[in-house]
Amino acid sequence: MGQITLKAVRKSFGEVHVIPGVDLEIADGEFVVFVGPSGCGKSTLLRLIAGLEDTSAGQIMIDGKDATALPPARRGLAMVFQSYALYPHMTVRKNIAFPLKMAGLSEAEQAKKVDAAAAVLNLTAYLDRRPGQLSGGQRQRVAIGRAIVREPSAFLFDEPLSNLDAALRVTMRQEISELHQTLKTTMIYVTHDQVEAMTMADKIVVLNAGRIEQVGSPLDLYRAPDNLFVAGFIGSPKMNFIEGAEAARHKAHTIGIRPEHIGVGSGNWEGTVLLSEHLGSDSFIKVDVDGIGIINVRAGGELGIHHGNRIRLAPDADKIHRFDQAGKAIR
Amino acid sequence: MSSARTSLGRTVAAHAVLIAYTVIALFPVFVILINSLKTRKAIFGDPLALPLGKSFDLVGYQTVMKQGDFVLYFQNSMTVTVASLFFVLLFGAMAAFALSEYRFRGNTLMGLYLALGIMIPIRLGTVAILEMMVASGLVNTLTALILVYTAQGLPLSVFILSEFMKSVSNDLKNAGRIDGLSEYAIFFRLVLPLVRPAMATVAVFTMIPIWNDLWFPLILASAEQTKTVTLGAQVFIGQFQNDWNALLAALSLAIVPVLVLYLIFSRQLIRGITVGAVK
16 A cells, blocks of 8 residues: 555745645555656655655645654655665665664564565675675665565655666666566655656656646646646757747747647748757757747758758647746646 | 886885884883883983893883782773773764754754863863862762763764764665664664764774873872872872882883774774765
8 A cells, every 4th residue: 555645735944935835646556756846845745755854734644544743664655865875884685674674573584575675676696795885776776675675655766866877877767667567566756857757657746846836647747738837847858938929829928839849841930940969860950930039849860951051840730838928828 | 116106206205204203203102111121220321222131120010010009000090991981982972963963953052062172171170070079979989080081072072973973974864764763773873883983083082181191080089999000100209219110111001001992993093084085
């Protein structure tokens, strides 16, 4: 079980209201990602759920029971930290066994669970090393191993991949996703990287300045962002925003169109190419469109478009997002 | 043998400086050691000569063994030093942990108050301390010395250890909390092992002044039963004549236990001093 409910949870540090009030339902077995720019309160929210910070107001329910005042250890959750937080003076085996030892399990039971977790995470060969002798990816696996053996009702991940290099991050991302499919345990994952959010989540919670901007599946957020913030945050490269006459033509204050929803070759928009990045599979083209401004376009791979060319662009009419004065989506 | 990072000239110069400093530092100890093994006449005749042939004499050590109860004095010094060290490290680390880990009103003020003890010598309070010890009937007990030395060592210990404890990662302590450790377990099982080098540093800086102190044993515990080594050695200093052989022998012997303690801590100590610098 791992069903978590937040009811009007608030957190203030003195005069600063980091979380002004959050309501959220997390179902059992879900992979939920909290995503937002740095300083948006996503880590604080995770720490509130973990019990590492006290809530200023509101209620946290875990599996239907009020856990607001419970100490971290009694909430039945496990957490994986960005800095791994391994005990440097203990071997990998002792690190993983530590929560079990604290729970009072016998040596034999500890060994059985540690070996099982090590097998899942490919750590068997490293059990007698110390964290200092491991690479970043291995350390993170040990941290996950320490979380797994506790058989928690939910896993909390606090930017676990930020300290890894790009290639390793992709591998670990897949490993965590596979782990979720095997264990079928609730996971809450905090990141500032929208790619991680899109690829891993069942449900994304977009946070900004301590408020929830939108909650939904990755494709929901991609297809129908509720407001400018979510529209701009989800998707890479970023959505183009256009104000003024062109927006007024669509009866909106601002319109947004994703770079991948603009056709190249024909169309009503004409402009000069400022920059063209050829990635092989895609080309990212920055165009100064006459009367509209700078528009980013994601086009097919092997296009012969270069700096200074004049090209015509055709936005896909069905994929234009309209926003009102306050930045809310018009549907 | 010259490579990118070493040159013969520089190596020689560096070693010359280090050796010169070592000689200067060890010279007084050396003089004490050689003279403790000489006859009285030889000590005054040629203080820097080695104890060879006729000048060699163990009379100093024989006097020390016969006169007074030096085994007891050593025991007293050891008891006082080790017990004070234990309390300084325990209470110092606990206070440092509270100051570095918990946010509470007056935290900074409390830290400053504790650090004030580094600047004000405890001997200024000797009269008051003596009155207190008389009132509580602790005069001529080792307890009195242990209490005073614990108080003397705490400020530096709290100051150094709280700086080190701030450097222990918060995530690590939080991981411990989630794993079900109590605050005491976090302190004893996570934080203390990680600040061990700092503890060794504090131990050495605390231990040496306590072992060498003459002032408080003289005032608070001058009875035969509670004499420390430094105080015991004073019997050889007379009003008109000093027994140099015995005095030097006693001092030489007094170096040994503190040297052993130092060697125990020193491997940790070097890590403690350099840990922040080379990270």
